[in-house]
Every structure is written in structure tokens, then in C-alpha cells.
Amino acid sequence: MAPLSGIKVLEVAQFWFVPSACALLADWGADVIKVEAPMRGDAMRGLIASGAVQATGQFNFMMEQPNRNKRSIGIDLAAPEGLALLYELVAQADVFVTNFMPDARQRLKIDVDDVKRVKPSIVYARGHGYGVKGADAGRGSNDGTAFYARSGIANRVTPVNSPTPAPTARPAFGDGISGMALAGAIAAALLGRERNGHAPVVDVSLLGVGMWQVAADIVAAAEFPGGLDLPAHDTVPNPLVNMYRTKDGRWLQLATLQADRYWPDFCERVGRTDLIADTRFSTHEARQQNRAACIRELDTVFGARTFAEWRAVLETFDGQWDLVQSPSEVLGDPQVLANGFMRPVEYSDGVHHLVDGPAQFDTTPNDLTRAPEVGEHTEQILLELGLDWARIGELKDANAIT
Structure with a gap:
């Protein structure tokens, strides 16, 4: 009932x-x-x-x-x-x-x-x-x-x-x-x-x-002058929490907060195992310090494949990510239909x-x-x-x- x-x-x-x-x-x-x-x-x-x-x-x-x-x-x-x-x-x-x-x-x-x-x-x-x-x-x-x-x-x-x-x-x-x-x-x-x-x-x-x-912004405004400003694309502190453009002009949203946990697997999946041991990017602190360079690398990576190709590559990736979909795509989303x-x-x-x-x-x-x-x-x-x-x-x- x-x-x-x-x-x-x-x-x-x-x-x-x-x-x-x-x-x-x-x-x-x-x-x-x-x-x-x-x-x-x-x-x-x-x-x-x-x-x-x-x-x-x-x-x-x-x-x-x-x-x-x-x-x-x-x-x-x-x-x-x-x-x-x-x-x-x-x-x-x-x-x-x-x-x-x-x-x-x-x-x-x-x-x-x-x-x-x-x-x-x-x-x-x-x-x-x-x-x-x-x-x-x-x-x-x-x-x-x-x-x-x-x-x-x-x-x-x-x-x-x-x-x-x-x-x-x-x-x-x-x-x-x-x-x-x-x-x-x-x-x-x-x-x-x-x-x-x-x-x-x-x-x-x-x-x-x-x-x-x-509420997070309003509460922060009382503590920090100017409040919390969203960083520009190339200055995001954690490169695995950012949007990236695909070869066919679509966008992917990464929101992997525990970046060190997922970084090696992520690099293997996207075909850039060389980034795992790169001292500029091997830890969260290093990626944060060298964020502009890391984001340029990922811009190039994601720009090399289409939206559909990245969907297949990341489908079983345990880090948090998703596709930026249009309302028309939401209508046919398998998860929407299943539920x-x-x-x-x-x-x-x-x-x-x-x-x-x-x-x-x-x-x-x-x-x-x-x-x-x-x-x-x-x-x-x-x-x-x-x-x-x-x-x-x-x-x-x-x-x-x-």
C-alpha cells in the first residue's frame, strides 16, 4: 500500500x-x-x-x-x-x-x-x-x-x-x-x-x-573573503575532478576524489601507463603542484577518442565519472529505463x-x-x-x- x-x-x-x-x-x-x-x-x-x-x-x-x-x-x-x-x-x-x-x-x-x-x-x-x-x-x-x-x-x-x-x-x-x-x-x-x-x-x-x-558556498563566505570560487579548467587542484572534451566535441565529468587510489588503474585504462611513475604526477600532491601540465596531458588523452569510445573504456572503472548527457539521451539511458x-x-x-x-x-x-x-x-x-x-x-x- x-x-x-x-x-x-x-x-x-x-x-x-x-x-x-x-x-x-x-x-x-x-x-x-x-x-x-x-x-x-x-x-x-x-x-x-x-x-x-x-x-x-x-x-x-x-x-x-x-x-x-x-x-x-x-x-x-x-x-x-x-x-x-x-x-x-x-x-x-x-x-x-x-x-x-x-x-x-x-x-x-x-x-x-x-x-x-x-x-x-x-x-x-x-x-x-x-x-x-x-x-x-x-x-x-x-x-x-x-x-x-x-x-x-x-x-x-x-x-x-x-x-x-x-x-x-x-x-x-x-x-x-x-x-x-x-x-x-x-x-x-x-x-x-x-x-x-x-x-x-x-x-x-x-x-x-x-x-x-x-549552503557550502554561503557558509564558506562567512569564513573566507570572497567565498569559494570555482577554479578554471586548467587550474583545478585535482585533475581527476574536472571535465574533459572528447574527439567528437562531447564532455566527460571526472569526480574521482580519492585520486591516489584510482590513479594507476585510470592511467592503464586510458593507455598512459607512463604517467603512473612520472614524478610530476605520481601522487596527489605532485599532481596538484603540476596541475596545469597534468590537465594538458589529460586534455590530449580524452581528445583522442570519441564519446562512445570513452564510454566503453571507462564502463568498468571504479573511480567516479560520468557522461554529460542531453535530455534526449537521458530518455534512453539504460539506468533510467531499468529503474x-x-x-x-x-x-x-x-x-x-x-x-x-x-x-x-x-x-x-x-x-x-x-x-x-x-x-x-x-x-x-x-x-x-x-x-x-x-x-x-x-x-x-x-x-x-x-
């Missing part, structure tokens, strides 16, 4: 960060009800229509990936009947999750006090940009700003002496990891509620998660694939279903709530539901 089976989650959120947290909760067995504005729904749905997202038919991958395994109910929260209906759902839920801004939560009467008044034992979870305190608590943000720029990540991944910062990170780059942090925090809160009876308010911010990602990290999902136009959550239970990949259409499950959810068809008709007539 999935670990969160029997848990009911109400999601009042849009875009990727918070919905991705709820997708993980759904992967883990929770019944996630996505509350959307009637007709319009989650603003992420409009990205294809606006041209901001490439589409293959009607498959909106930006909507599907963070919203699989959920049910959708269309409720106008601004309508008194809609808000009353939401409160009925709250009364049956274990978790309420939102990324609405503070002023919107207050205006719609879905802030902590409003929801806790209906059900004190509910876990109330917020995902936001900058935290719940301070001058920027109510400021809008996204992962490109709070997570990538302000946290220090953009600065730390920018090469030394670069005339401009590193380009903005990939789509949802900070949202996914922040959603995973929020999902984990919600699961911890549920466990705490079970153990001690207290249902906490959970807060996770993009800024906080971004800082966690570069079910990509999951097939049935759609009306055929099968599409989504990335599974990073956690598996009993070594089993998660079963995924497509993201719901706006309000697709409205009637089903309301019938489960105990409403009859006459009442559902009245709510539709009042435009309170989809």
Missing part, C-alpha cells in the same frame, strides 16, 4: 512549485484535489495558448508533469457558495496547500486562521518566494528570481571573470527541488500530527531552498512519458495518470461530499462551480 493512502490533500495553487509538491504526495498515495478557477483553471494551462511553451498537439508538458495523479474541481472561491463548498472540503481534508499571495489568501478567506477555524487538525502548508517574515514576504517571485538569482546560485555558477552572469536557469529549475522539499515537510508534519496531535503550519520558500542548494525513472502515461492521442518522483517504495516505480482537465472531477467530488444532483445544479446555475 502507498504510504500516504487515505490522506486527502486540497491544493489551491498554480504554476509548478507547489503543484509539484502535491504531485509527489499523489504519487505517494494521497488523494489530491486540485481546486481551480472555473473554466480558466491553473494559469499554467494558458502557456501553450500564449506561445510561452512549445506544444505537441494538446500535450502541455508544463501542466502534465506537476499535476499528474490528481483530481480537479472547479470552484469560484470569490463566490460565497464556492467558499462555503471549499470549507466543506476542508472539513474532510488532512492537508491544505497553497501558493496564493498573502493579500489574496486574506481576500478569499483561505488564510491560516480561516482554514484552521474550519478544521484545527488540518496541516496548512504554504509555498512562497521569500519567507513569511520581512519586507519582501508579500512580494511576487518565481524560481528565476528568489531561487536562482537572490539565493546566490546564479553568482556561484557564473565562471570567474565572466562579463555577464550565467544565463537564467532551465524551466522550473528551482521549482522541482522546492516542491520536493515542501512534499517532504508535509509528510513530516503528518507524522508529527499522528505522534503528538499537533498539526503545524508548514512553510517552504524558494529563497530558503536555493540557499540550501549552495522506471520515466513513466508511460496514457493520453487520448497516445502514450507520453513523465518523470517519476525520485522516491520509490519497496523498489517499485509510481503509477502515473495524466493531469486532469479543469473541473474534470467536480461532480464526482461533490457527490462524494454528500451533495445531491439538485444542489449541484444550483451551484452550477450560480456559477460557483465548473
